[in-house]
Amino acid sequence: MEDAGSSYARIGEKVGLSAPAVFERVKRLRHAGVIGSIIARLDGEATGKPLLAFVHVDTTGWGKSERLMRMREFPEVEEMHSVAGDTGMILKVRTQGPQALEHLLSQLYVIPGVTASRSYVVLSTYLDRPVQADVTLDWPEHPLPVE
Amino acid sequence: MEDAGSSYARIGEKVGLSAPAVFERVKRLRHAGVIGSIIARLDGEATGKPLLAFVHVDTTGWGKSERLMRMREFPEVEEMHSVAGDTGMILKVRTQGPQALEHLLSQLYVIPGVTASRSYVVLSTYLDRPVQADVTLDWPEHPLPVE
DNA sequence: CCTTGATGCTGAATTCTGTTCGGCAATATC
DNA sequence: GATATTGCCGAACAGAATTCAGCATCAAGG
Numbered sequence: 001m002e003d004a005g006s007s008y009a010r011i012g013e014k015v016g017l018s019a020p021a022v023f024e025r026v027k028r029l030r031h032a033g034v035i036g037s038i039i040a041r042l043d044g045e046a047t048g049k050p051l052l053a054f055v056h057v058d059t060t061g062w063g064k065s066e067r068l069m070r071m072r073e074f075p076e077v078e079e080m081h082s083v084a085g086d087t088g089m090i091l092k093v094r095t096q097g098p099q100a101l102e103h104l105l106s107q108l109y110v111i112p113g114v115t116a117s118r119s120y121v122v123l124s125t126y127l128d129r130p131v132q133a134d135v136t137l138d139w140p141e142h143p144l145p146v147e
Numbered sequence: 148m149e150d151a152g153s154s155y156a157r158i159g160e161k162v163g164l165s166a167p168a169v170f171e172r173v174k175r176l177r178h179a180g181v182i183g184s185i186i187a188r189l190d191g192e193a194t195g196k197p198l199l200a201f202v203h204v205d206t207t208g209w210g211k212s213e214r215l216m217r218m219r220e221f222p223e224v225e226e227m228h229s230v231a232g233d234t235g236m237i238l239k240v241r242t243q244g245p246q247a248l249e250h251l252l253s254q255l256y257v258i259p260g261v262t263a264s265r266s267y268v269v270l271s272t273y274l275d276r277p278v279q280a281d282v283t284l285d286w287p288e289h290p291l292p293v294e
Numbered sequence: 295c296c297t298t299g300a301t302g303c304t305g306a307a308t309t310c311t312g313t314t315c316g317g318c319a320a321t322a323t324c
Numbered sequence: 325g326a327t328a329t330t331g332c333c334g335a336a337c338a339g340a341a342t343t344c345a346g347c348a349t350c351a352a353g354g
Contacts, residue, residue, distance in 0.1 A: 131241060190330095
């Protein structure tokens with residue numbers, strides 16, 4: 001959620017509770033692990049990393065290795081997931097430009113077990129938000145109508 | 148960055164500045180657009196959406212349409228990017244389970260222009276962090292050594 | 295070299311927020 | 325009916341955010 005920069009009093013006004021009540025609720029949510037860390041979202045372009053890409057990494061056998069985990073040392077790497085499907089791992093990376101992306105990829109290829117990669121360079125981002133609190137329970141039977 | 152929950156005094160200790168100085172710098176970074184919103188990161192599993200997947204969406208012609216943009220109305224959809232490559236769009240989605248993912252995908256398929264999709268269901272997440280402030284300038288010529 | 299202006303920092307002060315705690319109400323259990 | 329639990333509120337206190345005057349540094353102009 002994006003209220004993390006607001007005061008408990010301001011949030012309380014929205015949900016009809018006092019500041020201490022909001023404070024206690026948030027405390028419980030943190031303790032339950034629902035709420036994790038509080039972060040400031042940075043702008044990729046403004047931090048000198050305008051080029052976002054998703055990199056699919058194919059590996060022989062089981063992909064996870066200590067070497068591959070070392071990729072986390074690069075601040076350009078934001079996400080690393082192992083996936084089911086025709087690829088082994090998906091990385092979300094953000095680099096200074098094509099050359100930096102190439103540098104990053106070259107770090108991948110010297111890792112034993114990595115056989116191929118496919119990069120999907122992002123042209124435009126239409127949505128980028130963190131985990132949302134809500135869950136859809138009543139899926140529409142028909143598609144959402146165009147307004 | 149993850150200092151967003153720290154006080155200006157604490158951050159100041161780390162960087163050798165007073166709290167007001169940190170405050171003014173952060174103010175400038177916000178104004179410059181480097182720092183965006185302050186958010187609390189929620190845990191997918193704890194919010195009832197343990198199943199993370201990347202969905203590649205193929206479209207005829209140019210993929211972006213108003214209908215496709217309507218997918219943002221589902222809280223399950225966290226990211227939407229158009230990409231260069233053999234697919235048109237990549238979505239990062241987080242659902243309650245395989246059935247909910249299917250529901251979400253079914254919303255995709257009734258959109259004119261959407262021809263195919265491929266879902267990469269995440270098995271494990273090894274790294275998940277926001278945009279990092281740092282940029283790698285000196286790429287190692289050789290891969291990072293294993294410790 | 296001196297003067298002026300701009301920039302950014304510090305410390306103090308003020309204002310605001312976070313946090314604790316006692317009291318109370320509602321609900322559940324025995 | 326009594327007791328325990330849960331969660332909220334208001335008051336109070338501690339800590340943090342924010343403002344502001346003063347100062348230091350640096351750059352530009354005369």
